[in-house]
Amino acid sequence: MGLRIGMTLEKMIQDLVVKTKKASTSLMSLSTLSKNEVLETIAGLLETDKKLIQTENNRDIEAARAKGLSDAMLDRLTLSDSVIESMVSGVRELISLPDPVGKIEDFSKRPNGLQVGRMRIPLGVIAMIYESRPNVTVDAAALCIKTGNGVILRGGSEAIHSNLILAKILKKALTLCGVSSDVVQVIPVTDREAIPYLLRQEEYIDLVIPRGGEGLIRFVVEHSKIPVLKHYKGVCHIFVDTDADLAKALPIIINSKTHRTGVCNALEGILVHQDVAKSFLPKLVQALIKKNVVVKGCQQSCSLSQDVTPASEEDWGTEFLDLIVCLKVVAGFDEAKEYIYQYGSQHTESIITENYSTANRFITEIDASAVMINASTRFNDGGELGLGAEIGISTTKLHAYGPMGLEELTTRKFVVYGQGQIRS
Amino acid sequence: MGLRIGMTLEKMIQDLVVKTKKASTSLMSLSTLSKNEVLETIAGLLETDKKLIQTENNRDIEAARAKGLSDAMLDRLTLSDSVIESMVSGVRELISLPDPVGKIEDFSKRPNGLQVGRMRIPLGVIAMIYESRPNVTVDAAALCIKTGNGVILRGGSEAIHSNLILAKILKKALTLCGVSSDVVQVIPVTDREAIPYLLRQEEYIDLVIPRGGEGLIRFVVEHSKIPVLKHYKGVCHIFVDTDADLAKALPIIINSKTHRTGVCNALEGILVHQDVAKSFLPKLVQALIKKNVVVKGCQQSCSLSQDVTPASEEDWGTEFLDLIVCLKVVAGFDEAKEYIYQYGSQHTESIITENYSTANRFITEIDASAVMINASTRFNDGGELGLGAEIGISTTKLHAYGPMGLEELTTRKFVVYGQGQIRS
Numbered sequence: 001m002g003l004r005i006g007m008t009l010e011k012m013i014q015d016l017v018v019k020t021k022k023a024s025t026s027l028m029s030l031s032t033l034s035k036n037e038v039l040e041t042i043a044g045l046l047e048t049d050k051k052l053i054q055t056e057n058n059r060d061i062e063a064a065r066a067k068g069l070s071d072a073m074l075d076r077l078t079l080s081d082s083v084i085e086s087m088v089s090g091v092r093e094l095i096s097l098p099d100p101v102g103k104i105e106d107f108s109k110r111p112n113g114l115q116v117g118r119m120r121i122p123l124g125v126i127a128m129i130y131e132s133r134p135n136v137t138v139d140a141a142a143l144c145i146k147t148g149n150g151v152i153l154r155g156g157s158e159a160i161h162s163n164l165i166l167a168k169i170l171k172k173a174l175t176l177c178g179v180s181s182d183v184v185q186v187i188p189v190t191d192r193e194a195i196p197y198l199l200r201q202e203e204y205i206d207l208v209i210p211r212g213g214e215g216l217i218r219f220v221v222e223h224s225k226i227p228v229l230k231h232y233k234g235v236c237h238i239f240v241d242t243d244a245d246l247a248k249a250l251p252i253i254i255n256s257k258t259h260r261t262g263v264c265n266a267l268e269g270i271l272v273h274q275d276v277a278k279s280f281l282p283k284l285v286q287a288l289i290k291k292n293v294v295v296k297g298c299q300q301s302c303s304l305s306q307d308v309t310p311a312s313e314e315d316w317g318t319e320f321l322d323l324i325v326c327l328k329v330v331a332g333f334d335e336a337k338e339y340i341y342q343y344g345s346q347h348t349e350s351i352i353t354e355n356y357s358t359a360n361r362f363i364t365e366i367d368a369s370a371v372m373i374n375a376s377t378r379f380n381d382g383g384e385l386g387l388g389a390e391i392g393i394s395t396t397k398l399h400a401y402g403p404m405g406l407e408e409l410t411t412r413k414f415v416v417y418g419q420g421q422i423r424s
Numbered sequence: 425m426g427l428r429i430g431m432t433l434e435k436m437i438q439d440l441v442v443k444t445k446k447a448s449t450s451l452m453s454l455s456t457l458s459k460n461e462v463l464e465t466i467a468g469l470l471e472t473d474k475k476l477i478q479t480e481n482n483r484d485i486e487a488a489r490a491k492g493l494s495d496a497m498l499d500r501l502t503l504s505d506s507v508i509e510s511m512v513s514g515v516r517e518l519i520s521l522p523d524p525v526g527k528i529e530d531f532s533k534r535p536n537g538l539q540v541g542r543m544r545i546p547l548g549v550i551a552m553i554y555e556s557r558p559n560v561t562v563d564a565a566a567l568c569i570k571t572g573n574g575v576i577l578r579g580g581s582e583a584i585h586s587n588l589i590l591a592k593i594l595k596k597a598l599t600l601c602g603v604s605s606d607v608v609q610v611i612p613v614t615d616r617e618a619i620p621y622l623l624r625q626e627e628y629i630d631l632v633i634p635r636g637g638e639g640l641i642r643f644v645v646e647h648s649k650i651p652v653l654k655h656y657k658g659v660c661h662i663f664v665d666t667d668a669d670l671a672k673a674l675p676i677i678i679n680s681k682t683h684r685t686g687v688c689n690a691l692e693g694i695l696v697h698q699d700v701a702k703s704f705l706p707k708l709v710q711a712l713i714k715k716n717v718v719v720k721g722c723q724q725s726c727s728l729s730q731d732v733t734p735a736s737e738e739d740w741g742t743e744f745l746d747l748i749v750c751l752k753v754v755a756g757f758d759e760a761k762e763y764i765y766q767y768g769s770q771h772t773e774s775i776i777t778e779n780y781s782t783a784n785r786f787i788t789e790i791d792a793s794a795v796m797i798n799a800s801t802r803f804n805d806g807g808e809l810g811l812g813a814e815i816g817i818s819t820t821k822l823h824a825y826g827p828m829g830l831e832e833l834t835t836r837k838f839v840v841y842g843q844g845q846i847r848s
Contacts (some may be wrong), residue, residue: 025765025789084588108810223630246842247844252846255846258844259847268428277619364453364526367837371840372839372840373840374843375538375841375842378846380840385540385840396651397548398547399835415787415795416803417797421800422680422683422754422802424685
């Protein structure tokens, strides 16, 4: 019986995936105008069907409350008026962004007269696996529609009623615009085993994007035969160089640490050059403490400020996501670089310096998805870096490194215009 | 005892991988001149140490002969004078190619004054897993050195002595040029279990490229936690449209099928529009038969030419890699597109047509790493498409789709030049 149910679930996933892949081919050559029309229809329906969405959302909230979920969890689950408004404006913003699909790049003429270019095309079908926030359902679907990709959505079980009503609205909009509603799918069951079944469909799914805690992401990587774009965590550092303009250093560090603490581009570790430590470190610690930041430091930091508590070995490289920061005095650039290599997570690294050569070395030698000079780590964000919209941040290097925008949801095929050429 | 050996092997692989990753950071900022110097030194040593290489290669050949390997296998294993010469010229050609690393693209200024660009950087460490040809050892190492990547090479067990002597030469060249010899590694054991151990090192290896038969590639995908760039097979088609210039069609088809049969961009299936089938198909079959090609066809093809043998269901979509081809009469563009969707392998698809709109539809709607108009499928090749050098052809869409050149061995990080900006 268990096996029979298992097989039924596997078959259901398989059918859904095959259907999505097939339907996604119709999106490949859909015009930008048509795709924007679908997006505008989605935005309109989200507004007119708001009450309907909130009724279904309430079912999830009540169930979550009965299960005793935390207030923070309930908050993330709730589709309030303002959350729905921001979903709508998110979809409308996408309309105004350029469509990467169809653009031909690197066009050249070969010696034999062949004209060769590389055309941007959709990836095909993207599977999104995410946790509680049901607004991701609309965000992800809209990004995929704009870039001509089919999308299979697998949200958290606690948001299932919200996700299903949102899926209904998305499909209604597609149908109203004459596009196959199969291009957007929400997996209608909450069984955990659905995920491994999904992750084996490499023939029909081109990319998996997990969004959520490290546990979810590791689970996806472990089980997936499909390429995964992911980041595990953001352990970001700022290195205050000996040639730093300390008047810039202080606000940048405070902003990086305290602007928002629970995000992946928040600052987790500060490295201070020993030549400026004596003058700068006590001021820095005071400023952090004034903002309620707990400062854990190396022995030297502790000796320079009594407000620093000794850091344990586990503190170095920890993603606190809280008002806590690690502080270390380093002998110079090389020690800072070595520290970042050992404890960083290839997310965001920033240097404060006025020295041209040191800045240049940092930009070249530090390996992270974003390397910065004299700027807050909080700028490693699709919107802030000019991508317009963001589907996540990748800290693996293949395909995308850093924030992923619309272009990262596409790939390029070679297009070859011949006049009868054969190979000799 | 088995377990102890297993653990020792795992530890050996782990140590080798950690060492390579660490050493690869020194390649990140190595100048193009220095990398070219390493390549020139490798080329020189391959020439001066030719006898030494051939002595070790003979050990492999003798062992292979004793094991009764086929002549074709022995041929692929042999490092003859001419194979070594072509290895040397391959390395020297790389010297003349532009170095993609360090190039900053998409530079822009944000409203707050931040200057944002995307700098091409090495991927980090690349693992190559391949079968018998030992020349891949030098080709792959040279491509990785040029692009600043560390490389871990795992060749076939039958080529182990050849690969080890080539590794020695590669390491000698690196040392002579003052670069850590740890950036190039040949796995010194032939145990098959070494591969799964290697494929779990996602923290230290950024990309795996398997080259060989479908079995090897499926094994790698099955076991890898690291992203894999691969292609399983090349089932390439040519569609002869009703508006085809038949004088172009014939030589293109013959070239695609017979120029080289054992390669992934060779033609495996021909689709002929029903409106030209009666006049064109018999001539086509004659021309193919004259070149010793066995033609397997649909019912209609068989009725138009008695030299066509009926194709079985398994023939459609088969990668013959031989003087065999499938032939099918189709009702029009839509049936051709549907056939390619069902039986193609997203490798290379070509149309023969003089019709502007049909050509345009084909380029836009057909999903393959290279789509062509009036050209031989044999042109889907890094050299022919202008990439200069090729490390393989990808038929998965993430990161690279089609031939992979130097640029595909790099990624881009965001570089942010600030003047003290903080996020508001």
